[in-house]
Amino acid sequence: MSRGVLVRLVLVLGLLAGCAAIALNVSPRLGLDLRGGSQIVVEVQPGEDGEEPTAEDTQQVVEVLRGRVDSLGVSEPTLVSQGTNQILVELPDVQNSDDAQEVLGQQAQLSVHPVVGAAASPDAEPTEEGNEVLASDQGDVIEIGPTAIRGTEIDGSDAVNDTTQGGGWVVNVDFDGPGGSTWQQITSEAACQDGVPTAQTDPTRRVAFVLDGEVISSPPMAPSVGCAGIGGGQTTITGDFDFEEANGLAVLIEGGSLPFPVEVVSNQTTGPTLGGEAIQQSALAAIIGLAATALFIGLVYRLVGLLATLALTSYALISYAILLALGATLTLPGLAGFVLAIGMAIDANVLVFERAREEYRDNPAAGMRRALSVGFNKAWSAIIDSNVTTLIAAGLLFWLAAGPVRGFGVTLSIGVVASMVSALVIARVLTELGVSVPFVRKRPAITGLSDVGRVRTWLMEKNFQIMARTRIWLSVSAALVVIALSGILVNGLNLGVEFTGGRTVEYATGQQIDADSAREVVADAGYTEAVVQSVTNNGNISVRAGSLDRDDVETIGAALGDAAGGSEIIQDSEVGASLGEQLRNQALIAFGLAFLGQLIYLAIRFKWTFGAAAIIAMMHDVLIVLGLFAWLGKPIDGVFLAAMMTIVGVSINDTVVVFDRIRERWRLSRPDATFADEANTACLETTPRTINTGIGIMFILAALAVLGGSSLGDFSIALLVGLVVGTFSSVFLATPLTIIFNRRAPLTRTQKVRKERDLQDSGAVV
Numbered sequence: 071m072s073r074g075v076l077v078r079l080v081l082v083l084g085l086l087a088g089c090a091a092i093a094l095n096v097s098p099r100l101g102l103d104l105r106g107g108s109q110i111v112v113e114v115q116p117g118e119d120g121e122e123p124t125a126e127d128t129q130q131v132v133e134v135l136r137g138r139v140d141s142l143g144v145s146e147p148t149l150v151s152q153g154t155n156q157i158l159v160e161l162p163d164v165q166n167s168d169d170a171q172e173v174l175g176q177q178a179q180l181s182v183h184p185v186v187g188a189a190a191s192p193d194a195e196p197t198e199e200g201n202e203v204l205a206s207d208q209g210d211v212i213e214i215g216p217t218a219i220r221g222t223e224i225d226g227s228d229a230v231n232d233t234t235q236g237g238g239w240v241v242n243v244d245f246d247g248p249g250g251s252t253w254q255q256i257t258s259e260a261a262c263q264d265g266v267p268t269a270q271t272d273p274t275r276r277v278a279f280v281l282d283g284e285v286i287s288s289p290p291m292a293p294s295v296g297c298a299g300i301g302g303g304q305t306t307i308t309g310d311f312d313f314e315e316a317n318g319l320a321v322l323i324e325g326g327s328l329p330f331p332v333e334v335v336s337n338q339t340t341g342p343t344l345g346g347e348a349i350q351q352s353a354l355a356a357i358i359g360l361a362a363t364a365l366f367i368g369l370v371y372r373l374v375g376l377l378a379t380l381a382l383t384s385y386a387l388i389s390y391a392i393l394l395a396l397g398a399t400l401t402l403p404g405l406a407g408f409v410l411a412i413g414m415a416i417d418a419n420v421l422v423f424e425r426a427r428e429e430y431r432d433n434p435a436a437g438m439r440r441a442l443s444v445g446f447n448k449a450w451s452a453i454i455d456s457n458v459t460t461l462i463a464a465g466l467l468f469w470l471a472a473g474p475v476r477g478f479g480v481t482l483s484i485g486v487v488a489s490m491v492s493a494l495v496i497a498r499v500l501t502e503l504g505v506s507v508p509f510v511r512k513r514p515a516i517t518g519l520s521d522v523g524r525v526r527t528w529l530m531e532k533n534f535q536i537m538a539r540t541r542i543w544l545s546v547s548a549a550l551v552v553i554a555l556s557g558i559l560v561n562g563l564n565l566g567v568e569f570t571g572g573r574t575v576e577y578a579t580g581q582q583i584d585a586d587s588a589r590e591v592v593a594d595a596g597y598t599e600a601v602v603q604s605v606t607n608n609g610n611i612s613v614r615a616g617s618l619d620r621d622d623v624e625t626i627g628a629a630l631g632d633a634a635g636g637s638e639i640i641q642d643s644e645v646g647a648s649l650g651e652q653l654r655n656q657a658l659i660a661f662g663l664a665f666l667g668q669l670i671y672l673a674i675r676f677k678w679t680f681g682a683a684a685i686i687a688m689m690h691d692v693l694i695v696l697g698l699f700a701w702l703g704k705p706i707d708g709v710f711l712a713a714m715m716t717i718v719g720v721s722i723n724d725t726v727v728v729f730d731r732i733r734e735r736w737r738l739s740r741p742d743a744t745f746a747d748e749a750n751t752a753c754l755e756t757t758p759r760t761i762n763t764g765i766g767i768m769f770i771l772a773a774l775a776v777l778g779g780s781s782l783g784d785f786s787i788a789l790l791v792g793l794v795v796g797t798f799s800s801v802f803l804a805t806p807l808t809i810i811f812n813r814r815a816p817l818t819r820t821q822k823v824r825k826e827r828d829l830q831d832s833g834a835v836v
Contacts (some may be wrong), residue, residue, distance in 0.1 A: 078438070080497045082736035085491070086384055099434030100342075101401030105549060106603065110159045111336035123330045125154050130222075131330060132157055137793055141285065152643050156335070158574070162401070180221030180323065184256050185215035185276040185363040206278065206285045214278045214285075218256045227323040229316035232308075239316035240286075241307040243323060252304030258299030259290045259758050279323060299656030310793040342585070342603070363416065366769060370762055371423050372518030373510065377500040377670045378419040378493075385415050385492035392484045400481075412485070412770065417456070417723065417763040418493035419641055421449040426757045427522045430514070433618075438505040438514050446498055452730035454493065455675055456723040459485050463664035463719065479660075482719065527756045537750040540806035547803045550795075554697020565616070566599065566707030572616040575623050580635030582609050588630060595629040597622070599705050610640055641666045656696055669724060676729055679811035684725045687804035689794045691721045695788055704784050713785045717792030720767075724760065724800040731756050732808070736819055745817065746809050753801045767793060 101107075114123045123131075128151050135157065136149050148160035189203045190212040196203055200216045219561050225244040232240045245253050260275050261267060269273045269291060282662035289307050307319070364379035371378070372408075393400060426445025460613060461483060468479035494643040504510060505517050514520040521527075536543075547695075585604040588611045592600050601617040613626055623642065631637035665685055672681030692714055699706060731752040739748050768790065 078495060079503075080498050082384075082496050084591050086387065089387050092391040093387060094392050098390075098394055098400055099162070099397060101182070101604035106342045107160060107162040108337070109605075110161070110334055112159060112332045114155045114157070114337045115331045115333055117330050123155050125151065127330055128155055128157065131332060135159065140707045145811075156189070156643070157332075180224070180279070180281050181217040182219035182253070183216070183278045183280055184218060184260060185212050185273050185278055186215050187213050188273045189213045202283075203284070204278075204285050205282070206208070206288045208288060210273075212273055212278065212285070212288060214280065219245070219249050219252050223252070224323060225249075229311075229313060229319040229320045231313075232306075238308075239313050240309075240732050241311070241316050241323070242304065242322050242450050243307065244304045247303070247456070247745065253303075253305060254299040254301045256299070257291060257305075258297055261295045261299060262297035269304040281322055287319055291313045298563055332565065334759060341445075359414075359773035363775065366766055367416065367419070367762075370523075371420075373504055373516050374423055374426075374501045374518050375419075377504050378423075378497045381492050381497035381500055382412070382415055385412070388491055389485050389488035392488060393481065396480070396484070403454040404748060412489070412767070415489035415493050416766045417454045417727070417759070418449070418489065419497055419604060420759050420762045420766075421452055421727065422446050422493070422497075423519060424522075424526075425449045425751050426519045427526075430519055431522055434520075437509065438517055438519060439502060441500055441519060442505055446494070451492075452727050453490070453733075455672075456726040456728060457490055459668045459671055459726060460486050460719050462667040463722075466660050466664040466667055469660075471582075482715075521622055523758055525761065526755070529757055531753045534754065535750060535754055535800065537746045537806065537809060540809060543802035545807055547799065550694050551690060551697075554694045556698075557697040557700035561703065561824050563696070563706050564703050566705040566710075569706065572614060573618040573623075573642070573644055574612060574614040575604065575618065575638045576624070576694045577611045577613065577627055577635075577637045578608070579611060579629050579630055579637045580639050583611065583630070585611070587633065591629050591633045592626055595625055597626060599625075599707075671727075672726070675814065676733055677817050679815050679817070680729050680733075680808055683804045683807035683811060684722060686727070686807060687725055687796075688718055689798040690799050690803055691717055691792055694795050695792050698791055699784075699788070704787075710784060710788060713788035713792070716789055717796060720789075721796035721799065724763075725804045727757050727759065728800050728805060729808070732805070733817070736817060737817065741819075745812050747817075749805050749809055758800075760800070764793060764797055786789055 112131075112135065113127050116122050132149050132151055136147070147162065148158070150158050152158045183202075186201060187197070192203060192205050192211055194203050194211070194213075196213055198215075201213050203211060203213050206212045220229075223246050225246050227241060227243045229239055230242050256277060260277055263274070270704055271291065276288045276290045278285050280286070287307060287309075289309060294306075311313075360382075364382070367375040367379055369375070422442075424443045424445075425448040429444040429448070430441035433441070463483040464479045464486065466479075467484065500739070505519075510516050519520075584603060586606070589602040590612060592602050596613055597613075600613050602610045603614075604610075605612055611630060615622075623639065623658075627637045627639060665688070669678075669681040669685050671683055672678075695714065695717060696706075698704075699710065704710070717740045732749045735748040735752050735755075736745060738744075771786045771790050771793070774789065
């Protein structure tokens with residue numbers, strides 16, 4: 071065993087031991103769909119002047135509460151408007167919601183006031199009507215004037231390490247337009263009285279931030295603040311803060327800007343939106359799919375395939391441990407990110423093995439270990455490019471989106487990192503050790519790398535001229551897009567309750583009925599898309615769907631009554647969209663920037679022509695799957711959204727692999743070779759990798775489609791179709807487009823002379 075392999079082995083064992091320790095000692099945080107959580111109804115109260123809140127006001131409160139819930143450390147909460155003045159808050163995996171209720175129920179009326187003087191005690195009478203006497207954060211008692219700036223006029227606040235003053239934490243506060251002007255005015259009046267600067271110890275030189283009648287900060291104006299006040303629409307609060315103090319103050323200032331007071335009117339614990347049976351079926355399907363994938367990879371690549379499968383199990387451990395360490399919430403859409411990452415881990419190994427097969431075919435005397443090492447080195451470029459493009463998208467989804475889209479970005483990022491470690495480190499250590507065994511070294515056929523395979527041999531012998539028919543392939547793609555768009559225009563999109571809102575009805579039944587049975591009863595009544603949950607507190611059944619009229623409510627009630635000895639409606643209310651306009655816009659912006667980021671990266675790594683072709687192929691794949699769901703009338707919901715994001719990842723990954731081989735062949739091609747011919751050969755060479763990777767992923771998806779039940783059926787169908795379409799578009803759309811674009815902006819050919827190395831030369835130098 072070489073020193074390098076030994077070092078990698080020790081690092082791998084240490085990594086796996088650390089991940090195992092995390093997995094055994096940290097409990098996972100499961101989402102509403104897998105475990106349930108707390109369900110709190112918050113009612114928006116009239117304002118101080120008696121003004122009744124409108125639907126727009128309630129939606130504004132939703133967004134403020136969303137930031138407040140995030141400060142609780144709850145990942146992927148659901149907040150939707152309910153009626154005109156209520157908000158439904160669902161907190162995943164929070165079984166004791168007292169703390170959450172306390173935070174959500176705070177009036178949280180933040181305001182900014184001028185300090186008009188000191189007071190003897192908190193019980194002292196104000197000197198003028200409209201003033202208040204309060205204890206300050208600095209230990210004294212101050213009298214403050216009427217509200218100058220409301221919390222709604224504060225855009226944001228964050229804790230910042232101020233390196234310009236030698237370090238230390240400060241709090242930056244940003245105001246909107248009117249708030250910024252008012253801030254300059256009151257700081258000007260605090261800094262000067264009748265044009266004369268006030269003394270630094272004068273209480274009137276201070277400004278008070280008040281939250282729910284409590285002064286949370288009353289800083290004086292710095293000596294540098296003159297009679298002009300502090301302009302620019304922002305300010306900085308200093309005070310020898312450590313990070314916890316600065317961050318706590320920033321959270322209070324930013325999260326306290328509710329435009330109306332709120333009150334908690336209901337608090338209950340609910341079961342998962344997916345039934346226990348569905349979750350068990352999904353887990354069984356995943357195990358069967360992974361086992362079938364392992365068997366297939368083992369049959370195709372024999373010893374190295376089995377060792378790579380063993381490395382793939384380490385991927386699951388690593389990704390799960392990272393998920394636990396970050397405290398992320400595990401939901402069904404989030405699991406889609408892991409499905410994609412599993413596919414990328416399989417693909418990375420297949421790429422390496424196909425490259426190793428080529429190297430051993432061209433240079434068998436150098437030995438299997440060298441062929442494998444060269445395979446890892448040659449596959450590195452394609453693996454890095456495909457993973458980086460995926461990480462760009464995942465990172466932008468995390469930073470710019472929210473809700474399930476952001477959760478997908480988190481789990482996808484974790485999965486990609488874990489898959490790279492699994493494929494490029496752990497699989498490399500295991501396979502290099504495996505082919506170094508003397509028994510195996512004497513019998514190269516055992517490794518699975520001794521020949522390039524029957525499919526590859528047959529394709530190269532036939533030498534199909536795929537790119538000679540680019541017009542046909544482009545016409546087929548155009549026809550598929552037209553059919554898809556027709557479905558969207560004719561049938562429209564069946565948007566789920568997450569996008570459209572709907573109605574939530576809570577039923578009390580004569581006899582106790584579990585959520586799985588209730589879910590089956592509601593589905594048999596014709597409402598297969600309804601979200602059915604048990605209410606843990608009282609044993610009631612909650613049903614939420616997009617379009618329920620009075621007859622529908624009675625039909626569901628009658629069905630539940632027949633199954634459970636009668637039923638009674640306890641609560642009936644309209645609910646807004648959990649993926650509302652703001653979240654939807656954030657997701658669209660994130661997707662757009664993700665596409666742009668991938669285009670820029672591909673333009674740098676390849677050429678803009680490659681990037682443009684890849685983005686067009688990606689949009690082609692999304693449109694076709696969207697059109698299929700429109701024709702079939704399948705719901706477009708959060709699960710489908712996760713499937714679409716996965717399809718985007720699969721599409722770009724497959725396209726990048728093909729492009730990488732095209733670029734390599736073109737740079738090493740003869741001067742008389744044409745770009746189209748090299749692209750055609752590259753497609754044939756990558757076909758075995760595409761087939762093997764695709765079949766490996768299909769085993770997992772097929773098992774989920776058959777055994778996963780209705781909860782995963784549509785998700786799996788979307789991914790299966792997306793996988794087929796994505797594979798098609800990489801060869802028959804993206805590559806022809808690249809050939810066409812290359813005629814206008816040719817890719818530079820860089821001739822490289824391959825140096826022949828002595829068979830005994832390891833390549834090492836000192």
